[in-house]
Amino acid sequence: MKTWLKSGAPWIWLNGGAVALCVVMVVGLIGLIAVRGFGHFWPADVLQTTIVDKSGEQHVILGERVRSETIPAAVARDGGYSLPEDVELVTRYLIKQGNRDVSGRDFNWYMETGMADWEYPENAMVIERREWGGFYGFPVALEQEGEVLFNSSEEGFWQALDEAVERSVELHDEITHIEKVDIGRINHELERIRLERRRMELDGADASALAEADAEFSARKAELDAQYRQVKAERDELYHQLERDTLVAEVASGTQVNIPLHNIVRVTRPNAMGVVGKMGQYLERFWEFLTDEPREANTEGGIFPAIFGTITMVLVMSIIVTPFGVLAAIYLREYAKQGPVLRLIRISVYNLAGVPSIVYGVFGLGFFVYFLGGSIDELFYPESLPAPTFGTPGLFWASLTLALLTLPVVIVSTEEGLSRIPTTIRQGSLALGATKSETLWKVVVPLATPAMMTGLILAIARAAGEVAPLMLVGVVKLAPSLPIDGNYPYLHLDQKIMHLGFHIYDVGFQSPNVEAARPLVYATALTLVLLIIVLNLTAIRIRNSLREKYRSASD
Incomplete structure (x- = not known):
């Protein structure tokens, strides 16, 4: 035993066990998030049953079973339920009923006691709406401008409903495109005309120049107004087509509800779908989650603006932090005179890596946004004042704050990479007649690029997961408009x-709505983890390619 302990084998097994445990924990955590999050998009069967409430009255409910839990019977009795004295434990079920516009609540707990057997009616439908959340009920009729086109009992009703919903979704997308692209472009041009006129006034243009400019501006505005009237007429026609269809549905209690088709995203019948149909529906809903905009206070819809904003901010941050971090490391390692001042600078850099991120956010808000951004507005955008352009939180300031946050990581990694370059390579280059500058930029720096990429990888991983500083310098709850569009300068760093x-x-x-938001938290968290992994794998691939490219030179 003593020989085995002295051989070091136990420590090898201990390290291997620790690594295996960490891998199991990471995989288990990601698996838990995936099951809790991505399972939300699977079309669950819709149950129908009868329950007895606290007053003893019976009610018919329709919805999806979310989860169940066992609680002490005393808790249920305290809540007003009448239970036999010999019952110690009771099971209750959380049912998602939707219909928030009818009942006021879309998630409810129901006791198993007094609950009838569950049924799964084939014609029960689930409607995903743009407002008021989901709807659970039974179809009655499809109407157009008040006239019944199809009754639910008629053959071909479901096909007609699917076609009508598909048409309404297409019309909604066309209207959204017109409002965001066509009308957005016209509004952008009108705002440019106003700012040009304001700038001429600030520059002190004389009356004749202003009169000549006003005539030109009036002609441009008249042209834009004509375009707006034409686009608006097209949009109004689409609105008329969109608002003429209505679905009449019935909830479990028998109440009929009129649902405009323009408020419907999708109509499904989970109880009538097979595994293949549910799989197709799952993929469609999951793809919509990744590519659509959020709805209902971010509890429904997609997260594409958040994905796009995260990627754009990380890319802009990488473009900013890489040259500054690399140049700072090169200066500290290759040019700065070694001494107490340099040691103090290095200690300061190391300490910056441990500063809480919220401190960077406060600094970014005070210096970048208010001071630097306010100065930029006064110098380059005076015509927009008092409305700020860069003097307000935005994409550029968020990226710059993250660049400052991750700068110590890039500096330390690059400096470590430069220190590992063998002295013989430097001496060989100098012996062949190269200058110190040529040796540095053509020999040393290329060999240190893998270390630079390592620093960038660490910077991306930290920046993509930061939240606290971003709340102060440019990230908001809802910003469905992307910072990239067809209007000059195309990438709007101030947005x-x-x-x-x-x-x-x-x-x-x-x-x-906590229950509705719970699965989206898991799904978004897993999306963020996967996004960070993809960004890091891309950077690692680049680093490995550079390492292989310069391996022979370093040997």
Whole structure:
């Protein structure tokens, strides 16, 4: 035993066991998040049953079973339920009933006691709406401008309903495109005309120049107004087509509800679907989650603006932090005179890596946004004042704050990479007649690029998961408009963005509907983890390619 302990084998097994335990914990955590989050998109069967409430009255309920739990019977009795004295434990079920516009609540707990057997009616439908959440009920009729087109009992009703819903979704997308692209472009041009006129006034243009400019501006505005009237007429016609269809449905209690088709995203019958149909529906809903905009206070819809904002911010941050971090490391390692001042600078850099991120957010808000951004507005955008352009939180300031946050990581990694370059390589280059500058930039720096990429990988991993500083410098709860569009300068660095990390915080802690938001928290968290993994794998691939490229030179 003593020989085995002295051989070091126990420590090898201990390290291997620790690594295996960490891998199991990471895989288990990701698996839990995936099951809790991505399972939300599977079309669950819709149950119908009869329950007895606290007053002894019977009610018919229709919805999806979310989960169940066993509680002490005393708790149920305290809640007003009448239970036999010999019952110690009772099971209750959380049922998602939807119909928030009818009942006021879409999630309810029901006791198993007094609950009838569950049934799964084939014609029960689930409607995903743009407002008021989901709807659970039975179809009655499809109407167009008040006239019945199909009754639910007629053959071909479901096909007609699917076609009508598909048409309404297409019309809604066309209207959205017109409002965001066509009308947005016209509004952008009108705002440019106003700012040009304001700038001429600030520059002190004389009356004749202003009169000549006003005539030109009036002609341009008249042209834009004509375009707006034409686009508006097209949009109004689409609105008329969109609002003429109505679905008449009935809830479990028998109450009929009129649902305009323009408020419907999808109509499904989970109880009538097979595994293949549910799989297709699952993929469709999951793809919509990744590519659509959020709805209902971020508790429904997609997260594409948050994904796009996160990627854009990380890319802009990488473009900013890489040259500054690399140049700072090169100066500290290759040019700065070694001494107490340099040691103090290095200690300061190391300490910056441990500063809480919220401190960077406060600094970014005070210096970047208010001071630097306010100065930029006064110098380059005076015509927009008092409305700020760069003097307000936005994409550029969020990226710059994250660049400052991750700068110590890039500096330390690059400096470590430069220190590992053998002295013989430097001496060989100098012996061949190269200058110190040529040796540095053509020999040393290329060999240190893998270390630079390592620093960038660490910077991306930290920046993509930060939330606290971003809340102060440019990330907001809802910003469905992307910072990239067809209007000059195309990438709008002054625009506010959404971020996956803040989206998780907002949905998880600020949502008015906790149960509806719970699966989206898991799904968004897993999306953020996968996004970070993809970004890191891309950077690692680049680093490995550079390492292989310069391996022979370093040997």
